[in-house]
Amino acid sequence: MTPPADPPPVLHTSAGDFPLAACRLSVGGREWSVLHAGALFSSGEEGRYLADADRVLPYGVALWPAAVALAHEVATRGEEFAGRVVLELGAGTGLPGIVAASLRATVVQTDRHELALHLCKLNGERNAAAGVEYRLADWADWRDERGYDWVLGADVLYADALHDHLRRIFEHNLAPRGRVLLADPYRATSLPLLEAMEAGGWRVTHSRWVIGDGAEARPIAVFELSRPGVA
Numbered sequence: 001m002t003p004p005a006d007p008p009p010v011l012h013t014s015a016g017d018f019p020l021a022a023c024r025l026s027v028g029g030r031e032w033s034v035l036h037a038g039a040l041f042s043s044g045e046e047g048r049y050l051a052d053a054d055r056v057l058p059y060g061v062a063l064w065p066a067a068v069a070l071a072h073e074v075a076t077r078g079e080e081f082a083g084r085v086v087l088e089l090g091a092g093t094g095l096p097g098i099v100a101a102s103l104r105a106t107v108v109q110t111d112r113h114e115l116a117l118h119l120c121k122l123n124g125e126r127n128a129a130a131g132v133e134y135r136l137a138d139w140a141d142w143r144d145e146r147g148y149d150w151v152l153g154a155d156v157l158y159a160d161a162l163h164d165h166l167r168r169i170f171e172h173n174l175a176p177r178g179r180v181l182l183a184d185p186y187r188a189t190s191l192p193l194l195e196a197m198e199a200g201g202w203r204v205t206h207s208r209w210v211i212g213d214g215a216e217a218r219p220i221a222v223f224e225l226s227r228p229g230v231a
Contacts, residue, residue: 009035009122011061013115020119023063027099028075032127035119036063036093042216060092060116066155069209069220070096070183074103074152081105084149087173089139089166090156094120094129096183097152101129105150110137139165147175154183157190167193170225180225183209185218194223201228 009020020035040046040062049055049062074081074096081103088097091109093116101107101124109124109132111117121134137144139162151174156166170180184190198204206223 011037011057011115011119013057016056018057025068025071025095027068027071027095028102030102032071032095032098034063034093034095034123035126037061037119039063041065041068041212041218043218044216058113058116060090060111060113061119063093063095064155065211065218066183066185066220067093067095068211069222070152070154070181071099072209073181073183073207073222074099078103081150085146085175086150086152087144087146087148089151089153089169091120092116092154094123096154097132098124098127098129100150100152101132102127105131107132108135108144108146108148109133110135112136112138139169142169142172144169144173146173147178148173149175149178151178151180153181155185155187157182157184157193158187160189160192163193163196167197170197174227176227177230178226180223182223182225183220184223185220194225197225202226203228203230 011018011020023034023039025032037057040049081100084105086100086105086107088109091111097107097109109120117134124132194204203226206221209220211218
């Protein structure tokens with residue numbers, strides 16, 4: 001007799017209860033299980049999600065392809081994360097920070113939505129992530145004074161109104177020889193901040209990942225930023 005399957009996890013909110021799905025991903029030679037309210041790997045899935053007038057959940061509870069690409073990028077860095085202090089901005093489902101924690105980094109995962117941060121913590125526990133702090137934080141009212149060796153962000157450049165806040169965080173919280181890694185699906189709205197920082201002397205390079213299969217595969221850039229004068 002086959003035992004009954006575990007019921008799907010449910011996200012309990014003031015707007016109702018929302019079932020979660022689990023996505024299994026292979027990153028860095030290990031399998032990860034990520035709870036989410038929707039996996040938006042194709043442009044069509046993203047378009048339908050963004051056009052849903054009845055959507056009440058924050059964007060962060062969805063699993064975005066930029067987060068998967070950033071997790072792959074972090075995994076390729078390996079020992080560069082060991083013993084380092086990492087800040088993840090807009091952590092959402094939390095995969096990049098979870099992978100960083102598995103590389104023996106001390107990780108602070110932040111989000112301005114309590115619901116997204118709750119899901120982030122569930123995923124950390126689900127994947128046995130150690131050395132992770134979960135913190136509610138708003139980029140427009142940023143109060144963190146700590147310096148970080150790495151600052152991570154997946155699809156955080158989508159709104160130009162947020163660029164000044166993000167730049168202040170990079171300039172204030174990145175350690176002198178630290179690095180910023182920003183994953184982005186080549187959104188046109190993302191480029192002005194990157195161009196402005198490069199014009200200000202920051203070094204900006206990028207690698208390219210492809211997330212998904214076939215015609216719906218999404219190209220994702222992971223931009224690496226370092227302070228002026230840091231090779």
